[in-house]
Amino acid sequence: MRNPTPLIATLLLCALSLFLISRSEKSKTSAGTDDGNTPAPPDHSSPGPSPDETSPERPSAATALSLLAETPDWSTLDIYQYTVSRSDFERLLTEIFTTDDTWKSYITLHGDRAEILTSHDPAVPSFTLHFSTPEKQVPAPRHWQSTDSLPIPPADKPLENLHIAIDPGHIGGEWAKIEERWFRIGADKPVMEGEMSLHVANLLQPMLEKLGARVSLVRKTTDPVTTLRPENLASLATAETAGDDPESLRKFAEKLFYRTAEIRARAELVNHTLKPDLVLCLHFNAAGWGDPTLPTLVPDTHFHILLNGAYTPDEVNLSDQRFAMLEKLLQRTHEEEALVGNTVANTFAEISKLPPYIYPPLGNNVRPVAGNPFLYARNLLANRLYDCPVIYMEPYVMNSVHDYARIQAGDYEGLREVNGEMLPSIFREYASALARGLAKHYARSQ
Ligand SMILES: [Zn+2]
DSSP: OOOOOOHHHHHHHOOOOTTSOOOOOTTSOOSSSOOTTSOSSOOTTSSOOOOSOBOOOOBOTTTSSBTTOOOOOGGGGGGGTTSSOHHHHHHHIIIIIBSSGGGGGTEEEOSSEEEEOOOSOTTSOOEEEEOOOSSOOOOOOOSSOOGGGSOOOOTTOTTTTOEEEEEESSOOGGGTTTTTOEEOOTTSOOEEHHHHHHHHHHHHHHHHHHTTOEEEESOSSSSOSSSOOGGGGHHHHHHHSTTOOHHHHHHHHHHIIIIIIHHHHHHHHIIIIIOOSEEEEEOOBOOOOSSTTSOOOBSOOOEEEEEEOOBOHHHHHSHHHHHHHHHHHHHTHHHHHHHHHHHHHHHHHHHHOOOBOOOSSOOTTOEEOTTOTTEEEEOBHHHHHSSSOEEEEEESBTTBHHHHHHHHHOOOSSOEEETTEEEOOHHHHHHHHHHHHHHHHHHTOO
16 A cells, blocks of 8 residues: 655646535435445444445535536537437336436437436426437447457457556545544554555556556545545535534535545546546445444445446436436446446356345335346446446455454465465455456457
């Protein structure tokens, strides 16, 4: 793990990108997990939380968009005219991207087209999307390479011609406590997800390069990518939370920093500078751990991968998120994410021997993906904003008895006895299982 670099280095990494701030409801706190949907306190008897920075995003009072979002330019969807059939459009919309019928308030399906409301303002014209027909069918334009568009790779370089960006989840370092991805038992080493994901990324990069990929890291240090800090977001927090006490305002400003502003800055870097074919978001899952200095350990560990989809009714109501959902649908990212995710999940599970995570009774923010118990669709800030297919990894449970011991054992080569078994380091297993899954997918894809 690397030392923080001076702020100036971070400033060079990316431009200020707080043009589309949205937020999670501050009234719902997380304990142990970083899921804004998981109310505290967690039920420690349940197998685990839902992960990471999903956010039930509410409209800004001023704009009826996600907070500080810009009004989307719907004409940019014109490049997708005649690219999707009515049946494919309806299937993806109802089976992957939404969780109820709220979309019907905004999208009217006709035989040859969809009429899509772009605003709550009736004076703003709707957007017309023409469906493809057997007579008129245009291939969907893409700025990333799908599996089937890549040339056949040599056997020893299955990832040749592929540009992969690795996004190590969270920040770590001095921010680990603020971002609530830190816990410690007694004098043990503290567990910090942001440090662990970066360590896996540093192991994974040379493995993927050896397989022929061009690899970029979305962050290389435990400094934030965003140039904003919580104090820069205090006035926004105040404006959006009139009447709240100073403590909750401070926490909300921090959440705007480490969740919203940070991920939007990473999206700016991914979409405008790196421009990869695929993003790998690396996370470790957790169950609610309660007090981070007196954390609860749980018995079970598990694994799943998240693909973009399952927009909630509230998210469909926001025109910026409705626009993003349709852009994802029309770019056909789901098909690519499901293809890559299927092989990666099966390979990863085979090597790690992790069982699939079973979501507690499914709410309106998650859908299982048919055909693979390790795949779920969720609308997370990262997998929505990154403008290409995203494989969002959620293996291991940091505060499970089994994985906690492996994390404490640290990184090492070869096998060591942990929990009475001879095991590789959890970090090397993560990196090599993911690399093997990707190699298998792209090698067999012709
Ligand atoms: Zn995470």
